[in-house]
Structures are given as structure tokens and as C-alpha cells.
Amino acid sequence: MVDNLAVAVVSGGVDSTVMAYLLKERGYELVVMTVDYGQRHRKEIGYAARTAERLGAEHVVVEVGLGGVLRGSALTDMSVPVPHGEYEGANMGLTVVPSRNAIMVACAYGLAVSRGAGLVGIGVHGGDHEIYPDCRPAFVAAIERACRLGTGSEVGVWAPFLGVDKSYVVAVGADRLGIDLCGGTWSCYEGGEVHCGRCGTCVERREAFRVAGVDDSTEYADLSGIENGRGQ
Amino acid sequence: MVDNLAVAVVSGGVDSTVMAYLLKERGYELVVMTVDYGQRHRKEIGYAARTAERLGAEHVVVEVGLGGVLRGSALTDMSVPVPHGEYEGANMGLTVVPSRNAIMVACAYGLAVSRGAGLVGIGVHGGDHEIYPDCRPAFVAAIERACRLGTGSEVGVWAPFLGVDKSYVVAVGADRLGIDLCGGTWSCYEGGEVHCGRCGTCVERREAFRVAGVDDSTEYADLSGIENGRGQ
Numbered sequence A, B: 001m002v003d004n005l006a007v008a009v010v011s012g013g014v015d016s017t018v019m020a021y022l023l024k025e026r027g028y029e030l031v032v033m034t035v036d037y038g039q040r041h042r043k044e045i046g047y048a049a050r051t052a053e054r055l056g057a058e059h060v061v062v063e064v065g066l067g068g069v070l071r072g073s074a075l076t077d078m079s080v081p082v083p084h085g086e087y088e089g090a091n092m093g094l095t096v097v098p099s100r101n102a103i104m105v106a107c108a109y110g111l112a113v114s115r116g117a118g119l120v121g122i123g124v125h126g127g128d129h130e131i132y133p134d135c136r137p138a139f140v141a142a143i144e145r146a147c148r149l150g151t152g153s154e155v156g157v158w159a160p161f162l163g164v165d166k167s168y169v170v171a172v173g174a175d176r177l178g179i180d181l182c183g184g185t186w187s188c189y190e191g192g193e194v195h196c197g198r199c200g201t202c203v204e205r206r207e208a209f210r211v212a213g214v215d216d217s218t219e220y221a222d223l224s225g226i227e228n229g230r231g232q
Helices: A014-025 A044-054 A090-095 A100-115 A137-151 A166-176 A200-212 B014-025 B044-054 B090-095 B100-115 B137-151 B166-176 B200-212
Strands: A002-009 A029-036 A058-063 A117-121 A156-158 B002-009 B029-036 B058-063 B117-121 B156-158
Touching: A002 A014, A002 A100, A014 A029, A014 A044, A014 A117, A014 A166, A029 A044, A029 A100, A044 A058, A058 A100, A100 A117, A100 A137, A100 B100, A100 B137, A137 A156, A137 B100, A137 B137, A166 A200, B002 B014, B002 B100, B014 B029, B014 B044, B014 B117, B014 B166, B029 B044, B029 B100, B044 B058, B058 B100, B100 B117, B100 B137, B137 B156, B166 B200
Parallel strands: A002 A029, A002 A117, A029 A058, A117 A156, B002 B029, B002 B117, B029 B058, B117 B156
Antiparallel strands: none
């Protein structure tokens, strides 16, 4: 095992990007892995590729053909519109892709074992707990255990943001690590030319920058509504 | 949840095929799922498709692009030759695809949740325990737990052959369920025109039929060596 080699699961969004920079800061050499699961906002993969390049890391894209398989999620089923509004609202359940993080971690774990890496890093954070069960601590512990048993290896799963929310991630990334989060990450589920500003993950992004006190130069198509968002 | 709907993970080999027929016998309607992970013996997928057809089930193929990702496994890395000889021999470690069953179960679980199925069935059996850690009871229990926690659902993972070996599976499939295992399943890792007869899984297949006392009409390119195989 190469102790200072880690597989960073990077979607191209804020959380996983900051996580990857944190690993690098701690002295790890990285393999950046992105899962292309047929997501509507595939645009994020290009952001993950540029993050890998900046970190001097190999970028591995694993295609998982879930697009035509999982019905009823707005992220993979093009017949379901992306819900707008507050991130924690009931309609955000439409953005759940069942088993997504289990699939991602299992793929990353296999890659880590194959390359002799000692760690798999993921960017899930505490603010996702309510609607995404696969972002909760109990899940992360359970999938790590399953992958260890399934491979007979000791690769760890590192999720440094499990106990904090997105505004903390933004503060660490922008203030301490000096990452260009606005230009270097993509959040919007719609995957349009610029961030829509209205979908759940756009509202969450805007709010996180606001709470963190970090200037948000992200270009949003629609800047209304944040006053009624969470955190007010 | 549709209580009598199950997702059967079928590779096209003997074990998963018999497992799917068992589910059908127990009254389940099936969705048959096969993972195309770039395996050398992709030929097995056609056998899975025909099993699905015979069972009146939809066949979902999930492509997982691990082929270029996992180095060092003879099943996905074409630069590594398929080892020949006894199934439990040390060189069979080359046929391990790290995390394969975790990936498969996670995908099947997501599909089950998406379709409202109550069960995911897998064909792992006791004879695989020694070289494949992801065929052991502790792994199956752990991945079921992780997937439940990760989706907040109660879908079960059913592995009826965990405590028996392949000869039992052959006996159940051929004698009790009357499945044409020789013509209806594919085992050989080489993926050639006919079963090679010499690779680990061919040797295991031949031995299982012999021990079960079931006539093996599978066409093998090379029938030597079984006398020196395991079970003697």
C-alpha cells in the first residue's frame, strides 16, 4: 500500500473539490475519480477534470450507466423537472439518486485497492443529512466496513465534512486554502450555460457563501429568492 | 413497495441463474440486472439476457466503466492472462475484481429502490469464500446494512447459496428446477467460442457437475486435468 496515495471522489462541486485540496494539503498524492452516472448536470465533470489538473492528479472518470435505469430522480430521468426552491424542501426528494454514494464509494474503493492507495476521500457534509441518507455518518461507517470486508483491505474512507455544513466548507476552501471556488466549481443541477440560481443546489450554494461571508462571484441567471431561503 | 418484485443480479453463470429461477419459483416477479464492467468474458451477458427472457423478466444492463480503471485483474485488464488450474490456487487471486460485488449490489439496490422492489438476489456461494472476500457472509450482511442506511429503505439482500457450494447449486438447478444449465449458462473467464475447460471457473464448473452427479454436456475445448482438480 502507498500510504500517501489517496483516491479523491470529486464531482466538480464545492464540497468534493475542497476535500481534494485538503488531502493535497495533508501531503497526499491524489487520483481524482469522478462518476459519470448520466446526471443532467454532467457539466460538473469538466470542473472535476480541471481540479485534477490543478492538483497534478490523474483524473479517472467511471461511467455508470444508471441514466436509463433509475426512474423518478430529476438528476437522471429527463422526464422529471429539477425542483426549485429551498434545498431542504420536500420536493428536493426528487433529486435523490438511490444508492448513488454507495456506488461511488464502491467504485472508488476498488480503484484504491487496485492502485494501492490507502484512503478514499469523499465530500459529503452535514447539511445534506436531512434529504440524502447516504450523506449521514452511519452510512459512511457502514459502507467503509462493507468495502473493507469485501476487499480484505484496510483502505479508509475519509469524510472530513460529515459534522459541518456547507458554509464551513466554503470558508475553509476560500479563506484558508485560497481556492477559486466560484470559477472552479459547478453546483447547478440544471447544467445550463450559467448557474440557474433557483434550483436546490444553487440556493444552497448562494446561502453557503453568504453565511461564510465569502464573496460569491458565481454568475447566476436568477438572483431572486435568497431572502426567503434558509438561514434567515 | 411491491412485495413480490425482486431484482435478480444475474451474470449469466450457473449460480446467479439458479438463484433467479429460485426467486421465480417463490413467486417473485423479476427484474434481471447484469453489470457490464468490461469483463473479458462479456459473452456471459448474452446468457443473462436469455435467462431474463425465459423468466419473463425485464433485463437491465448497467455499464460500469471499470475496464480501464482496475489494473492487475485478469478479468478486466487484457494485459493479464487468465490463470489456469485449480480454482482455489494462489494464482486465482488474479481474477479478483476489487469491490465488484459491492458495486453490483449497490447498483442493484438503487434499481430496486427506484422500482419499488422488496428484494435484491445475488448468487454468491460458499465455495467462493476463500479467494473472493466479497462472497463471504460478513460482506453480504455489511453491504445490505450500508445500502439500507444509504437509501433509508428496507430492501433485503438475499443470497441463498452463502452456506453451500457450487455442486449443491448445480443439483438444485438441474434436478429440482429442471434448468438447462449446460446450454443456458456461461462460466469460462476466457470468453472464447466454447468453454476452455482449463481456467479456474471452467475447472470449478466441471467439478461441480461431477460432484452433483449431473450430466455435463457443456462443450469444453480441453477436458484434461479434472482428475487433478479439487475434490479428488
